[in-house]
Amino acid sequence: MAVQPEIEKKSVVQTVLDVADDVFTRITAGIPAGEVRRMIRGEAPGRPNPRLKPHSEAFLLHIKPTYYHESVTKFTHTFRLGLLSTYLFFVETITGLILMIWYAPTPERAYVDMIRLLSNVPFGQFMRDMHRLGAELMVLIVTAHMVRTYLTGSYKAPRQFTWFTGVILLVVTLFLSFSGYLLPWDQLAFWAVTIGTSMAEAVPPAIVGETVNLLARGAPDIGANGLLRFYLLHVLFLPLILFLFFFVHYYKVVHFGISLPSDEEEVGQDTANKVPADRRVYFLPDVMIDEASFLIGFTALMVFLTAFFFSAPLESIANPQSTPLHTVAPWYFYWLQGLLKIADKMIAGVILPGVLLVLLMAIPYLDRNPSRRARDRRVAIISGLVAGIVMVIWSWMGTPYYAVQGAPAVEVVQKLMPEEGAGHVRELGYANLPLGVYDTREHPVTENEEFNHILHQFEGHIAHFEEEDPSFNTPYGVLTVSQEQPSLKRLTWEIHWLSPEGVEDTFKRTFFLHENSLYWEQYGLRDFSFIRPAADLAAEE
Amino acid sequence: MKRPWYNFLYVRAPILKIGLGIGALLLTIGLLLFLGVVEESRMEAQTANWDGRAVEKGAEIYANNCYNCHGMDGKGLPGVAPALHSNYFFTQRLADVGWSGSLKDYIALTVAAGRPSNVNMQWAQMMPTWSNRFGGPLRDDQVNAVTAYVLNWEKSALTQGTEDNPDPWQFFANAPTRAVAGAEGTAAEAAVVAEPTGPRQPQELFVSMGCGGCHNLDQPQAADNRGPVGPNMANLHETAGTHGEDAETYVHTSIVNPNAYVSEGYMAGIMPQNFAEKMSEEEIDGLVAWLLDPNRVR
Numbered sequence A: 001m002a003v004q005p006e007i008e009k010k011s012v013v014q015t016v017l018d019v020a021d022d023v024f025t026r027i028t029a030g031i032p033a034g035e036v037r038r039m040i041r042g043e044a045p046g047r048p049n050p051r052l053k054p055h056s057e058a059f060l061l062h063i064k065p066t067y068y069h070e071s072v073t074k075f076t077h078t079f080r081l082g083l084l085s086t087y088l089f090f091v092e093t094i095t096g097l098i099l100m101i102w103y104a105p106t107p108e109r110a111y112v113d114m115i116r117l118l119s120n121v122p123f124g125q126f127m128r129d130m131h132r133l134g135a136e137l138m139v140l141i142v143t144a145h146m147v148r149t150y151l152t153g154s155y156k157a158p159r160q161f162t163w164f165t166g167v168i169l170l171v172v173t174l175f176l177s178f179s180g181y182l183l184p185w186d187q188l189a190f191w192a193v194t195i196g197t198s199m200a201e202a203v204p205p206a207i208v209g210e211t212v213n214l215l216a217r218g219a220p221d222i223g224a225n226g227l228l229r230f231y232l233l234h235v236l237f238l239p240l241i242l243f244l245f246f247f248v249h250y251y252k253v254v255h256f257g258i259s260l261p262s263d264e265e266e267v268g269q270d271t272a273n274k275v276p277a278d279r280r281v282y283f284l285p286d287v288m289i290d291e292a293s294f295l296i297g298f299t300a301l302m303v304f305l306t307a308f309f310f311s312a313p314l315e316s317i318a319n320p321q322s323t324p325l326h327t328v329a330p331w332y333f334y335w336l337q338g339l340l341k342i343a344d345k346m347i348a349g350v351i352l353p354g355v356l357l358v359l360l361m362a363i364p365y366l367d368r369n370p371s372r373r374a375r376d377r378r379v380a381i382i383s384g385l386v387a388g389i390v391m392v393i394w395s396w397m398g399t400p401y402y403a404v405q406g407a408p409a410v411e412v413v414q415k416l417m418p419e420e421g422a423g424h425v426r427e428l429g430y431a432n433l434p435l436g437v438y439d440t441r442e443h444p445v446t447e448n449e450e451f452n453h454i455l456h457q458f459e460g461h462i463a464h465f466e467e468e469d470p471s472f473n474t475p476y477g478v479l480t481v482s483q484e485q486p487s488l489k490r491l492t493w494e495i496h497w498l499s500p501e502g503v504e505d506t507f508k509r510t511f512f513l514h515e516n517s518l519y520w521e522q523y524g525l526r527d528f529s530f531i532r533p534a535a536d537l538a539a540e541e
Numbered sequence B: 001m002k003r004p005w006y007n008f009l010y011v012r013a014p015i016l017k018i019g020l021g022i023g024a025l026l027l028t029i030g031l032l033l034f035l036g037v038v039e040e041s042r043m044e045a046q047t048a049n050w051d052g053r054a055v056e057k058g059a060e061i062y063a064n065n066c067y068n069c070h071g072m073d074g075k076g077l078p079g080v081a082p083a084l085h086s087n088y089f090f091t092q093r094l095a096d097v098g099w100s101g102s103l104k105d106y107i108a109l110t111v112a113a114g115r116p117s118n119v120n121m122q123w124a125q126m127m128p129t130w131s132n133r134f135g136g137p138l139r140d141d142q143v144n145a146v147t148a149y150v151l152n153w154e155k156s157a158l159t160q161g162t163e164d165n166p167d168p169w170q171f172f173a174n175a176p177t178r179a180v181a182g183a184e185g186t187a188a189e190a191a192v193v194a195e196p197t198g199p200r201q202p203q204e205l206f207v208s209m210g211c212g213g214c215h216n217l218d219q220p221q222a223a224d225n226r227g228p229v230g231p232n233m234a235n236l237h238e239t240a241g242t243h244g245e246d247a248e249t250y251v252h253t254s255i256v257n258p259n260a261y262v263s264e265g266y267m268a269g270i271m272p273q274n275f276a277e278k279m280s281e282e283e284i285d286g287l288v289a290w291l292l293d294p295n296r297v298r
């Protein structure tokens, strides 16, 4: 059989090299190895530019522009916040999928599965913490991205619709976070979502509100049906909607190009499709290097935060019969909770947020100012700032510091040993709670410095409320620490005071603390005390 | 154009970007390796943590539901409910009742289902059903928590059986292997009836005789607020004289001979019949006076 003459002439080595380069070019969707070398050396592309090929050959790159205007590639123009939002969605999808392996959305299993994930799955807690941190960061970053596009006036013509789809993405992001909040099925989750969905009930007229509430919860109260519905919203419906609107959003971004800094682009001017040749920055390799290194850096930051400073909370299992003191929404809904404290449910929970949302969507159509420059947009920027400050104030009002103080005695105990979550005493732990009876009138001092600190706080809180509250007179507290069982201590908090009429009153609360219990706060340095030196372990065996 | 103050964030040189990217990648790998190395001990600590928390939850459930009958320290109340914090319970009980599963399962089952029959029963009342699967008030996780709590007595129960730390288990008339257990010396029956040192206080008697298991001192007895097993006693000083005898005689008789008066809606034979043997006449009188005191102090 005859072999083609030119192949016959080739040496074996050359043939192998050619095949290798061919494979390489297929993998890179059109860029031969030599071109990669030129890229790394910073040389100009050959002609015709082979670096454009992947944009037409490769699906993932065909949605990326081949080049950008130099001015928009400056990090300090976009802060890569849109890119970051997209990336966080990706991170959430991956970590979420992994979490789904160990999770069943039923009240019998959800919480137990969480415990199993934390104690029996290698990297299970890490995945959960990453997913939770990613969700909170996503809310933060998407909001920051909105603020950026607002401040640079990027929502103006022709990008009004980009902004509009962005608002939808923001709402979906918030709902995604919120729907995921219920899934651990602990007290924190259950009550935040119970309160959240109860706002739906306030939608007028009553029949609509009730129906919406019933549809969301699957029953008058959240139970097995509600959990399943929230699960399906969280893992299927909302991600799909986000996915869809992301592409609409991003299509518009590419279509109009990212807006140039306001000095370089007038409203309505088409700079996207007319980038002067000398200002072009090609995606391959410059922007890709930039974006890839940025995302890797961000991933490192997330892993670092998860490893040391962020631990997703898990409180007691959901109990529809008992509402914990000071139930709070996740921080990104504090503003709503604050509003609910000063107005009734229909106004604060439905009408006002609805109006705000419509306003937000309508900004590009309301703002007729033809300039994108900050100095011409004083009104817009100041109203934006004011809106931001109002949000912060409302959020502050949403925290328990504002207008939900319970009875002083209840609050004193709650400060030291809250019904749910950690608190100083639990964080101090079993080993640091010496047995005994400690009466604040005697200013007890023990040998344990940290425990003394607790006793001191106990006295301090009582004194504080004595000053604040006229119905809380000559109060004193007694903390009794006793051994309930092997490895289990009983802490009885008793607070005595006189009412204004001089009648003695008492509040008593009992908690138990086990030697092996670890309690943690969501934010703050992780407790690594479980790492014991190898010598210790050996000694035990 | 004026550069903003945050301009330093803008890294321009590709080589620096690549360097930072590689640095971040190495950092990530390093962090993951570190987490991987401590992962085993982290999982152990978490396992112990959640076991510990179950015991804490169980302690609360016990204090709210079980302690009335099984006693403060789990040492049982005579005539009301057996000890759980007992050497016998942890070492011998399963063999005696013929249960082939684990003690954990035995406790969980008993808590969940209760004791469904009162035939030949020597206790004042049946152990109620606790699991909401069988009509009780507790969810399964709560049943498991209280089981964990009871099991947590094991360490100290195993030290029982000495002079000053007797096993509180009470052997009952028809206990299957009373002789066997007694021979092994796991329990000191004598210890249950402590040598009296002068009359005991009514407060103490009310607890140690197990009255509190069925009678609530803080709730008044009323048509819409009836004690489920025995009548409530907060308003005893008002109601005791309404039975045709003076209040003292009525209460006294009801203690030494419970079936003499059986209040409407309660069953005869629930309250132990042998209190006259377990308390001195002086103690019973003290108890009667205390029960009838409108300003009763606990």
Ligand code: HEM
Residues within 6 Å of the ligand: A078, A080, A081, A082, A083, A085, A086, A142, A143, A145, A146, A149, A154, A155, A159, A162, A163, A164, A165, A166, A167, A168, A169, A170, A173, A246, A249, A250, A253, A257, A258, A259, A260
């Ligand atoms: C999940 C949420 C979101 C994702 C994944 C996303 C993604 C992106 C991306 C990748 C860009 C390219 C430019 C850049 O990086 O800044 C962009 C631009 C833009 N986004 Fe978003 N975005 C989201 C939410 C929003 C929101 C909430 C708004 C505003 C309400 C918004 C408004 C805009 C606008 C106006 C642009 C054009 C910016 C310009 O041309 O300078 N986006 N978005």
